[in-house]
Amino acid sequence: MSVKQVQRVDRVVIRFAGDSGDGMQLTGDRFTAETAALGNDLATLPNFPAEIRAPAGTVLGVSSFQLHFADHDVMTPGDHPDVLVAMNPAALRSNLGDVRRGGTLIVDSDEFTKRNLARVGYDANPLEDGSLEAYQLHALPLTSRTVEALAEFGLTRKDAERSKNMYALGLVSWLYNRPTEGTERFLRTKFGKRPQILEANLAAFRAGYNYGETVEGFAVTYEIAPAPAPTGTYRNVTGNTATAYGLVAAAHRAGLPLVLGSYPITPASDILHALSGMKRFGVTTIQAEDEIAGIGAALGASYGGALGVTTTSGPGLALKAETIGLAVMLELPLVIIDVQRGGPSTGLPTKTEQADLLQAMYGRNGEAPLPVVAPRSPADCFDAAVEACRIALKYRTPVMLLSDGYLANGSEPWLLPAVSSLPDLTVEFTTQPNATAEDGTPVFRPYLRDPETLARPWAVPGTPGLEHRIGGLEKADGSGEISYDPDNHEKMVLLRQAKVDGVDVPDVEVDDPGAATGERADVLVLGWGSTYGPIAAAARAVRAGGQRVATAHLRHVNPFPANLGQVLRSYRRVVVPEMNLGQLRMLLRAQYLVDVIGYNRVRGLPFTSSELAEVISAHLGGPSDEPTDQTLRDLSADTTDDLTGAGR
């Protein structure tokens, strides 16, 4: 056995790519867990086809999982993989373009058959024709080695081949000095009832690990020191799981049962799955007949005194619009979670986008305002969900939580909170009359508001003496009787707006490191939702290059923080990168008359930090450079003029 050299590096981006059926998501998950256990900071990005079983061996069917881990805090899953594990030619073909020049390729050479190569349009075998010279290529017969390693288990060749992902995982675990106990424990739990499969997977995993140790091709292994982090207990968590936990925690802190009404939709379904397993926490999940019924059931539960929640993604949100309007009118607590995906229509179900912001804000008939909260990272989904519930319960209003596909499936370490440190969300139902009729008898007026919050009383059915009717027709201020009076309608529209405008939202914080020493930046980059990570990473890179830039992040998109206008006006230029065509930019321009500049891409993928760093640098040019929105840069450069020239 050769003695290998250990090299210290500060960060690595690794991508596992293979066929949908190759188990790349599981491989990535396990490598992530091993990495988390070592105390590296990390961020992950799974990327899979919308089809459940896309044609094997085709570029369409490639599923990948990217992990960025480091000895310092990680803001994004990384732009360019340092290492690509490609289980077949399709995986190599569709992912090679992203890999850093000089990066490492670990490729299953067994899969590079004539047929498979032809299938994805390779004329020659790239493993042999020298086209991969710019990379450190390790072409290894992973499939046949796995089959060899499992010879003694009496499996069919096909079954043995299934374990090749574990073989690859073992090899990469060795390469990066990852601990193996966690994966072995995981396999034992997962396959405990199928001992033959368990033994085969364990054997493949160990064989892959040992192969690295013995083979000559790998001269060094790598070590990444733990990242400094606040003390406490951590786990790795995806955005959807953190969202589900946030809802349960909020219900727990409110002392209310949680009722989820939902209809399966990608990429939100995992929240339904997670909550359906939490009955022990008083959670009821109703898988409804459609999106409308999902929110209807949630609203019905809220009417009865539960914390009603519905989860969906873009097209589903469109269907829920009418019921959200009813909730605005009824002024009952309700949390609507939209895990945004590429649209319009069915769009890109498994890809991310931020293009539902205006739908969330305005996608209803009439003046129907509601608070909008957006998480910034997978772990932050927990706090954002708690915050959405807090606002819904305190102000008796539907609240929109705008997550997205990147947050939903991405993961990062999460410092576990003490439950007692979470906000106290205790609610008091109204049980007594709140007014006096002219003749002196006590009466209940369902729309008599709390003077401070403008919330109306929550008197649930079953409360004697407070029987009343509510509904979607306009209400008379105070009494809640049906009213068609023009002045009353205007007053109620204004009251509903004032209630949402008055939601207590903390000031937006600006990160402008030079400000303290009088070296203020003059460009501010403002983000919302999942662009937080790429913006922060880009700003870090720009600052490392000696330039100044300020950043700020909006968690509350409606209402905006009170200091936002002043913040926007205090910078020479404000740049807003969004994965849409400028929806937040439009809101900011309309509300503050500040000429915010957009950077807008809708490729179904999160921004890379390097592209944002480039964008920021371009804006740092000085007062004379012409500010322009950058949207679909290529299209506007190449074709937009052709398309529009004739008409204008």
Add this chain to the structure above:
Amino acid sequence: MTSIPLQIPTYRGSTEGLRDVPHLDEGVALKKKDFTSASEVRWCPGCGDYAILAAVQGFLPELGIRRENIVCISGIGCASRFPYYLESYGMHSIHGRAPTIATGLATSRPDLSVWIVTGDGDSLSIGGNHLIHALRRNVNLTILLFNNRIYGLTKGQYSPTSEIGKVTKSTPAGSVDAPFDPVSLALGAEATFVARTTDSDRKQLTSVLRAAAEHRGAALVEIFQNCPIFNDGAFDVLKDREQAEARIVRLVDGEVIRSGDRVAVRAAGGGVEMVPEAELGGREPLVHDVAATDPSQAFALARLSEPGMGSVPMGVFRSVARPTYDDLAREQVAAAQEKAGGPATDADLEALLAGNDTWSVA
């Protein structure tokens, strides 16, 4: 896919609908006026809805349950104004969606008697999907479907129960749209309680409402309701004493199914037909069995009511017991909590959040 045998029995008879609803104290009784709200009733003069409202307000005290535990949820349409006039908790929601809201409410609150008031447009057109799913799930709800075979609130378009050829504002050349029969639809949707009654027969209306309220599960009651403004006289043949006698097929559990001098028999094609008793010729008249496990006879009876209304079965078509969705859903939550040793504590929640794979930074 695995499935867990939940040991859900199917059993006959169900009168447990109000089992978990708090009843009035001994000696306390409510009156019709206790269920009459202060809101001015705004239906057109002569509308059949008045008679139904009066019947409901008059019969609710008989149930002996507390008023504040009754909730009436409606959609949109003339019928859906109903909750405003009933002194209890109520919600006038949005078009067709009342069953969704009622499902969430009934599932989270076993102590409520939840009613839905809907019309033929509300429940069979825009809300058709929600109605069939509420029925198949067997949520503990009482659904009153006022069928006037027309759109009233929008001023006179044909509805999904209007007969083919009907001339309305939106069908000047006659409707080419085939109607639903609500009873057939409900039976096809696996409803456990299905009945038909009419606004003009207070006694029968009340007895059907009572049976529906006491049924544990989703109870659908179709109520023929006259709209004197846009579809006047739709059910007149059933109001005229003589005509009614000859056309109405009274469904009485355990009795021969008859209408005037005709009785029901199995038809050659597998359905049911009404034949004069004198011409039976040895065939056995059918006896009504509301609790028959197999709904096919109830369905065959429902098919008698063609638009000409030559034979119109009235009464309870079917009343069988099947565990309700809301009971089962609550039982799963209760079982999980009991197994874990009671309501969750902070420590339980922290254990959930931590999951199986944690690490510490000191």
